[in-house]
Amino acid sequence: MSVYVRQHVISINYRVGESWTILSPIEQIIKSKIEENGIPLKKWNISIQYGVKTGLNDAFIITDEVRKKLIQEDPNSAQIIRPILRGRDIYKDQIRFSNLYVITAYKGIHEIIESKYPAVYSHLKGFETQLRQRGQVEGKPGKSGSMQHHWTELDNNISLEKLDDFNSPKILFSEMVKEPQFYLDKDSYIANDTVTFITGSNIDNLVKMLNSKTIFTIYKNFYAGGGLGQKGVRVKKTFLETLPLPLNLAIKSDDVFEIETEIQNELNFTDYEKAWINNQVN
Known part of the structure; x- marks a missing residue:
């Protein structure tokens, strides 16, 4: 066993505060290069936020039929009713709006x-009992x-x-995915709390990077905190x-292929390192 260990030992350098992960030599090189050539997103001029939590979807999230009914009863209703996307509606560079x-x-x-x-008030009034039972509500019974x-x-x-933030161009994504599923929204959709969104500078380039298989593989292997299932x-x-x-x-x-090449060249990957990345994503 000791001979096997000596033959397969891997030297790993860690920064203070960095997660402890065993990486192969090629993985160490790739991780080192992206950290040499990149800046953590928390230092970009962007904001990463969660979508809207209603507290009671049945009351606040409505179908197109209900929306039309409320607007017919009172045209002012249109001022505070907006289309919403959920995590399940978001895909890579596209959405499937569910008319909610x-x-x-x-x-x-x-x-x-x-x-x-x-x-709108009359509609919400029909859910008043449930709405008053939410934990954060003023005057909740027993409080x-x-x-x-x-x-x-x-x-x-x-x-x-906060609602104004949704009017800005933004990158939408859901938390649980199997492949990159980032969408650049320029149509002012609201997103619910199963969606996270990014606003700020340079997001046209950022969404291309996040949707690339190169960056997604790097994120999955080194920064995602472990996988979910296989x-x-x-x-x-x-x-x-x-x-x-x-x-x-x-x-x-x-x-898509040229984007991968541009990113890999920017990160100064050698042909061997590019081959390793490409083998991971294919």
Whole structure:
């Protein structure tokens, strides 16, 4: 056994605070190169946020039929009803909109909702008992004093400013995936809490990198905190923020194969290292 160990020993260098992982020599080189040529996403001029948590989907997430009914009863309803995407609706460079909408009942709307949006208020009134039972609701039965939000409002104190973030171009993705599934949304969709989204600078390039098999393989092997089953990957905010990517890379092509080549060349991969990456993703 001792001879076998001496023959197969691998020297590994670790930085203070870095996760302890056993890597082969080629894996160490690839990880070292992306860290030499990249900057962790948490240092980019971007914001990574979670989508909207309603607290009661049955009340706040509605079908197109209900949306049309509420707008017919009161045209003002359209002002606070917006299309919503869930994690299951998001794919690589595309979405499959399920004709679902969300009532964007932001923090403070309770002061005007009954007078300004009577149809929406009437709809929510039908769920009042369940809405009042949420843990963060003001005046919840059995609780003394004011808590966080009114029963007519979304969970987590969603502000108008938070809703404005959804108006910006943003990268949408779900947390549990088997392959890269990032979508650049420029149509101001709202996303629910099964979706994480990225806003900020250089996201047109960023989405190409995140959707590349090269970067996804690097993330999965070195930064994802372990897999889910045989093929699953958890794209968690705290993990993704540690992923170093080349900030100044301007990807010129939209062709998937050329994008892989541009990224691998930017990271100074040798032919041997490119072959290792390509074998991992095929």
